[in-house]
Amino acid sequence: AAAMPDDAVRVRVVAAGLNFRDVLLALGMYPGEAPPLGAECAGFVTEVGSAATGLRVGERVFGMASAAFASEVVAPAAHFAKIPDTLGFADAAALPVAFYTAHHGLFALAGLKAGETVLIHAAAGGVGLAAVQLALRAKATVYATAGAPHKRELLEGMGVAAVMDSRSLDFSGQLRALTNGRGVDVVLNSLAGAFIE
Numbered sequence: 001a002a003a004m005p006d007d008a009v010r011v012r013v014v015a016a017g018l019n020f021r022d023v024l025l026a027l028g029m030y031p032g033e034a035p036p037l038g039a040e041c042a043g044f045v046t047e048v049g050s051a052a053t054g055l056r057v058g059e060r061v062f063g064m065a066s067a068a069f070a071s072e073v074v075a076p077a078a079h080f081a082k083i084p085d086t087l088g089f090a091d092a093a094a095l096p097v098a099f100y101t102a103h104h105g106l107f108a109l110a111g112l113k114a115g116e117t118v119l120i121h122a123a124a125g126g127v128g129l130a131a132v133q134l135a136l137r138a139k140a141t142v143y144a145t146a147g148a149p150h151k152r153e154l155l156e157g158m159g160v161a162a163v164m165d166s167r168s169l170d171f172s173g174q175l176r177a178l179t180n181g182r183g184v185d186v187v188l189n190s191l192a193g194a195f196i197e
Helices: 018-025 089-093 096-109 126-137 151-155 171-178
Strands: 008-016 040-048 061-064 073-078 080-082 117-120 141-147 162-164 186-188
Touching: 008 061, 008 089, 040 073, 040 080, 040 089, 061 089, 061 096, 073 186, 117 126, 126 141, 126 186, 141 151, 141 171, 151 162, 162 171
Parallel strands: 117 141, 117 186, 141 162
Antiparallel strands: 008 040, 008 073, 040 061, 061 080
């Protein structure tokens, strides 16, 4: 069994999230030194370090841990949270990396604030959906792109001000028109090539 730091919890893994990084690792295509497979999981707390707070043995939790493709993980208690009763293990295991990535981009890097505007590209993907929810919760005005009509409809139903097609560069002119030429304060982008410019 892994050593148990004072601020850590031991979690029996029930489900682990599969990320693009894991696919690259499995295919031997990951650049640089390869980290272990798995970065997020959900399960039951089986042990709590002496200085860890907020979690108890037996609780259902989800969070981030290195080498999460395992039967158990040991990680800082601060990296885990209780799973809401309405959420299953598989769904919970798929949330941490997407929400952490979106939160880091929007707030740590871009400093998004209430009243600002943000364009979220590929907003119907995992990070995109997390970003939409976080930006709306922060009281920002959200514009988005998505590739399919049913995805655009989903985003509009979530409260996105306008949703444009992510498979065309037309969004640029449309966004200028929607904002009277001002544009947006923040862009969260996962597209490439001409979409960057």
